[in-house]
Amino acid sequence: MDVAEAIKTRRSIRSYQNVPIEKEKIEKILQAAQLAPSAGNYQNWRFVMVRNKETIKKLAVICANQSFIADVDTVICCCGTKPDHVMSGGEKSYCVDVSIAMSFMMLQATELGIGTCCIGAYNQAKVKTLLRIPDDVRVASLLTFGYPHFTPAPTDRKPLAEIIAVEHYLQPYQ
Numbered sequence: 001m002d003v004a005e006a007i008k009t010r011r012s013i014r015s016y017q018n019v020p021i022e023k024e025k026i027e028k029i030l031q032a033a034q035l036a037p038s039a040g041n042y043q044n045w046r047f048v049m050v051r052n053k054e055t056i057k058k059l060a061v062i063c064a065n066q067s068f069i070a071d072v073d074t075v076i077c078c079c080g081t082k083p084d085h086v087m088s089g090g091e092k093s094y095c096v097d098v099s100i101a102m103s104f105m106m107l108q109a110t111e112l113g114i115g116t117c118c119i120g121a122y123n124q125a126k127v128k129t130l131l132r133i134p135d136d137v138r139v140a141s142l143l144t145f146g147y148p149h150f151t152p153a154p155t156d157r158k159p160l161a162e163i164i165a166v167e168h169y170l171q172p173y174q
Ligand SMILES: Cc1cc2nc3c(=O)[nH]c(=O)nc-3n(C[C@H](O)[C@H](O)[C@H](O)COP(=O)(O)O)c2cc1C
Pocket: 010, 011, 012, 013, 014, 066, 117, 118, 119, 120, 121, 122, 141, 155
C-alpha cells in the first residue's frame, strides 16, 4: 500500500476484534511517531502506550464513557512535554507536533491493516492521574489501535473549493 492509498482507506474505527497486534507491527507504528517532524526538531513529546486491559477499561470511562475504547488492543496517549513552547508565529507547538506524529502512526497502522481512532473526548486530569503523567505535561489526544471488525464507509468531506484558497484567503480553488 502506498501513502495515497493509506490516506484514502483510513477510517476512524470504533469496533475492534479481540486479536492482539503483533509486536513488530506495534514497533513500526511507534517508529512512525519517532520519524515525524516537529518544531525545531525538539521532539518534545512522549507517547504512553497502554496495553493493559484493566487500564484500557478505565480509559474508556474517562474518555466520556466511549465504550468501544474498552475493546481496543492498544491506546497511545500522545503528550506534549513542553506544552508552553510557542513558535514564532505565536502558536503553541505541542498540538501541531503531536498531531503530525499521530497522522504518521495512523497511516502506518492503516498500511498494516490496523484500525485507529483519535480520541479528543477525555478528562485531561483523570488521564494524567491514571497514567502518572506529570503536571507540566499536556495530553494532546489519545489514539486507539486494533484490528477492525469492519471498515466503515467514508465520511463526507467538504469540496476543495470550500476549503482551499489560492494566492489569498478569499480566492477559492476551482
Ligand atoms: C482531534 C480529533 C478528535 C476526535 N475525537 C474523537 C472521539 O473522542 N471519539 C470518536 O469516536 N472519534 C473521534 N474523532 C474521530 C472523528 O470523529 C473522525 O475523524 C471524523 O468523523 C471523520 O471520520 P473518519 O476519521 O472515518 O474519516 C476525533 C478526530 C480528531 C481528528
